Amino acid sequence: MRNYQSILILKPDLDEAQVEQSIEKITSIISKFGGAILKLDNWGKKRLAYRVKKNKFGYYLNIYHTCEQGNVPALEREYQLYDLIIKYLVIRLEERDIERVMSKAAEAAEKAESEAKESVTAEKTEGAAKEGVVAEKTE
Amino acid sequence: MKNPTKKKRNLFTQKICRFCSDKIQFIDFLDIKLLKPLISERGKIVPSRISGNCARHQRQMTEAIKRARSIALLPFSEEH
Numbered sequence: 456m457r458n459y460q461s462i463l464i465l466k467p468d469l470d471e472a473q474v475e476q477s478i479e480k481i482t483s484i485i486s487k488f489g490g491a492i493l494k495l496d497n498w499g500k501k502r503l504a505y506r507v508k509k510n511k512f513g514y515y516l517n518i519y520h521t522c523e524q525g526n527v528p529a530l531e532r533e534y535q536l537y538d539l540i541i542k543y544l545v546i547r548l549e550e551r552d553i554e555r556v557m558s559k560a561a562e563a564a565e566k567a568e569s570e571a572k573e574s575v576t577a578e579k580t581e582g583a584a585k586e587g588v589v590a591e592k593t594e
Numbered sequence: 595m596k597n598p599t600k601k602k603r604n605l606f607t608q609k610i611c612r613f614c615s616d617k618i619q620f621i622d623f624l625d626i627k628l629l630k631p632l633i634s635e636r637g638k639i640v641p642s643r644i645s646g647n648c649a650r651h652q653r654q655m656t657e658a659i660k661r662a663r664s665i666a667l668l669p670f671s672e673e674h
């Protein structure tokens with residue numbers, strides 16, 4: 456079992472539901488080859504640096520996953536046959552690469568959490584300030 | 595006679611590698627903001643003799659740019 460990173464570009468004219476569906480399909484493809492998804496990033500619609508199959512935009516998906524060693528060519532073939540994927544790239548990751556990715560993700564999540572807490576407290580203080588203003592007006 | 599238009603470059607002015615000075619250990623090919631200044635307007639990779647990057651980082655960066663190109667994050671050439 457090795458770690459891999461798949462970057463997939465989906466057709467730009469999909470809506471949210473279709474993107475969700477294709478993510479499910481891709482998950483099933485990966486699990487078919489004995490792999491599991493470790494992390495999935497949906498980057499949304501991005502402008503491509505050059506035209507790919509006449510498309511100027513594309514939906515980017517960045518997936519960190521595991522896969523059975525001999526199955527990668529078959530996985531790539533499956534990506535090729537899936538009509539919503541216009542371009543793909545599969546990269547093998549060393550142990551330290553995946554560790555770095557995961558620690559980075561954990562850090563980002565922690566940061567987001569603390570920021571969320573901060574914003575909540577900020578809102579509270581703001582609300583309190585507003586109440587104070589209202590109270591002053593009524594007086 | 596020496597060519598007056600050709601200035602002799604001072605061998606002692608050393609350019610600094612931007613990755614070394616930022617203490618970047620690993621160059622991620624998805625980090626387009628980092629790689630964008632290292633390609634020319636035509637999409638070419640800027641040589642280390644101009645950018646001043648050290649050999650190790652230039653090598654890592656070249657690989658990162660090539661990967662980014664293959665997944666349409668950076669251009670191979672100008673868009674026609």
Ligand SMILES: [Zn+2]
Binds near residue numbers: 615647
């Ligand atoms: Zn360096």
